[in-house]
Amino acid sequence: MSTNQAIDDRGIRDADARGRRVGEPLTTPPPAPAARLQRLLHAHPLTGPALVLVLACVLFSLLIGPRFYQPANLSLVVQQVQIIGMVGVAQTLVILTAGIDLSVAAIMVFTTVVAARLAVGAGVPAALALLAGFAAGAACGAVNGLLVTRFRVPPFIATLGTLNVFGALTLLVSGSQTVRGADLPALFLWPGQTFSAFGADITYGSALVLVAFLFVAHVLRRTAWGEHVHVTGDTLEGARLSGIRTDRVLLSVYVIAGLICAVAGWFLIGRVGSVSPFSGENVNLSSITAVVIGGTSLFGGRGHVAGTLLGALIVGVFSNGLTLAGVDVLWQTFTIGVLVVAAVGVDQWTRRVGG
Amino acid sequence: MISPGRGPVPAAKTVTAPDQGSLPVLVARGLTKRYGHVTALDGTDLTLRRDEVLAVIGDNGAGKSTLIKCLSGAVVPDEGTIEVDGRRVAFRGPLDARAAGIETVYQHLAIAPARDIAANLYLGRELRRKGFAGWGLRLLDRKAMRANTRELLDSLGLLTIQSLDQAAETLSGGQRQGIAVARAAAFGSRVVIMDEPTAALGVKESRKVLDLILEIKNRGIPVILISHDMPHVFEVADRIHIQRLGRRIACVPTADITMPEAVALMTGASQPGPGHTQD
Incomplete structure (x- = not known):
């Protein structure tokens, strides 16, 4: 590995020294054999996670058989990762700007208790209560965004603080009480309802998560806003000097992330079947895990929500497959840890393409 | 040259003949900028004529970069005025300067690597x-x-x-510089400012950038060039603006001054004489 890398670096430097000058065609010299993989991963960063997902599916299909690849089980995997996936979309947006949001799970749970309190406690119509929950999510995001842009608090610190603030507010609003599913309006539980397709029962929640992925991927790729999100994460000072209103871009990212978390909260109610101030605790780190395994760089500016979808599915497939194979839970944790470290390593390696 | 909304369409503009009577494109008067106790700019002037490359030289701390930042909108001066085509302007940020047709190639290029x-x-x-x-x-x-x-x-x-x-990061340093210069050339309708464009480049790449500077001038856009490299300055500049201790101490046609004289003025080894400052 290290020998190959040394050869790669030398190859690229030689190529530069040989004269890719101003004025000459913007050609890349023929890659040294060992640099080819690096270039492939640089140009197509989704290759890695896609390959891992396919290999994992093949491995578990061979190892476990139909119990793994039957539609019902695959549908279960998707249901298990839908919350992480949805929150992962929000997390991807923030990480693309070279930030991080540690408060995503706290926002998600906070919005569920706000909506439940309004609907069950105050008798507000279900749809209005749900919308109030979404608004609360956007407001939480706005707090994060203002801390980062107006008060120049580093995102890690700002969201570490709001993680605790929103968590405390969750307990305050809910009175530390769980609202049972039987007391909740049907609309709240709707994302957990199923419809039949491809020979399996699919929940509306998991289907909507896929729609959200497609929509955000489209917006990031095709709109000026998406371009500015990438550039802001890639080079903050350069973006500012180019006339991009970076503060406005960052604020909008945190607000939208908060809104997405609130929608994830709705899906969470459907999945769990109740509203509890103590649910979704592992979602914070899992969402970051999915983003990182999906190949999005923690340094900002590069990555893709499709990678996050792959990352979430990889985590789901490994958990599900290892459980079905009867392997101790500790090895699930171990595997995910190895994947995270490997993903960051690959990111560091491919980022050096330009030298 | 090209309206930003339409994007760069490289139409070769006919070069207007130098007209002695025409207004300067850019005039700065008495620009002053203080940072606490430090006076970075002490009432400096600058005049940029049509169809010229104006080199700005000066020792470290002479106020070159602060002067340029005032002109490109990155810094708001405490005192002084800036006129573009005879009209008073007050830039509050880089966007304002760009809207006035002033494009800047920053030393660190403002390129998004990914x-x-x-x-x-x-x-x-x-x-x-x-x-x-x-x-x-x-x-x-x-x-x-x-x-x-x-x-x-x-x-x-x-x-x-x-x-x-x-991705831009797969390009060589010279190619990246080329992209930044091309961007300024495409969108700069009145003035292009370049801050040390050859500082990080090799001989051949510098050559190309100098050619680009002349190409931009030939398209009818005046250029302000900030550089430490005297041979480069004397090669492409029509006039040389010498900055010292926060003020313009001289501004002379390149033909009327030698390299040692310019360096002597810049470092304070000799004092400017009469006729050394022409707007």
């Missing part, structure tokens, strides 16, 4: 599609951006036919 070449050329002013897709859905017109980029780089001799999809 974005492709076309995206970097249009950084911050991406083209949108026509019709509802553009103003309603705010969709980008990547096809047009790519086509214009190709045309522009081609007209500047920066490209034959190659992929514009590659």
Whole structure:
């Protein structure tokens, strides 16, 4: 590995020294054999996670058989990762700007208790209560965004603080009480309802998560806003000097992330079947895990929500497959840890393409 | 030269003959900027004529970069006035200066390493599609951006036919500089400012950038060049503005001064004589 890398670096430097000058065609010299993989991963960063997902599916299909690849089980995997996936979309947006949001799970749970309190406690119509929950999510995001842009608090610190603030507010609003599913309006539980397709029962929640992925991927790729999100994460000072209103871009990212978390909260109610101030605790780190395994760089500016979808599915497939194979839970944790470290390593390696 | 909304269309502009009577493009008077106890600019003047390359030279701490930042909108001066084409302007940020037709190539280029070449050329002013897709859905017109980029780089001799999809970070330092210069050339309608454009480049790459500076001048856009490299300055500049201790101490046609004289003035080894400052 290290020998190959040394050869790669030398190859690229030689190529530069040989004269890719101003004025000459913007050609890349023929890659040294060992640099080819690096270039492939640089140009197509989704290759890695896609390959891992396919290999994992093949491995578990061979190892476990139909119990793994039957539609019902695959549908279960998707249901298990839908919350992480949805929150992962929000997390991807923030990480693309070279930030991080540690408060995503706290926002998600906070919005569920706000909506439940309004609907069950105050008798507000279900749809209005749900919308109030979404608004609360956007407001939480706005707090994060203002801390980062107006008060120049580093995102890690700002969201570490709001993680605790929103968590405390969750307990305050809910009175530390769980609202049972039987007391909740049907609309709240709707994302957990199923419809039949491809020979399996699919929940509306998991289907909507896929729609959200497609929509955000489209917006990031095709709109000026998406371009500015990438550039802001890639080079903050350069973006500012180019006339991009970076503060406005960052604020909008945190607000939208908060809104997405609130929608994830709705899906969470459907999945769990109740509203509890103590649910979704592992979602914070899992969402970051999915983003990182999906190949999005923690340094900002590069990555893709499709990678996050792959990352979430990889985590789901490994958990599900290892459980079905009867392997101790500790090895699930171990595997995910190895994947995270490997993903960051690959990111560091491919980022050096330009030298 | 080209309206930013339309994007860079490299139409060769006919060069207007130097007209002694015409107004200078850019005039700065008495610019002052203090940072606490430090006076970075102490009432400096600057005049940029049409169809010229004006070199700004000076020792470290002479106020070159603060002066340039005032002109490009990155710094707001405490005192003094700036006129563009005879009209008073007050830049509150880089956007204002760009709107006035002043483009700057920063020393650190303001290039987004992970974005492709076309995206970097249009950084911050991406083209949108026509019709509802553009103003309603705010969709980008990547096809047009790519086509214009190709045309522009081609007209500047920066490209034959190659992929514009590659990320800026896969380019050499000189190629990146080429992209930044091309961007300024495409969007700068009145003035192009370049801050040490050859500082990080090798001999051949510097050569190319100097050619680009002359190309921009030939297109009818005056250039302000900040540089430490005296041979480069004497090669391309029409006039030399010498900055010392926060003030302009001289501004002379390149033909009327020698390199040792310029360095002596710049370092304070000799004092400016009469006729050394011409607007």
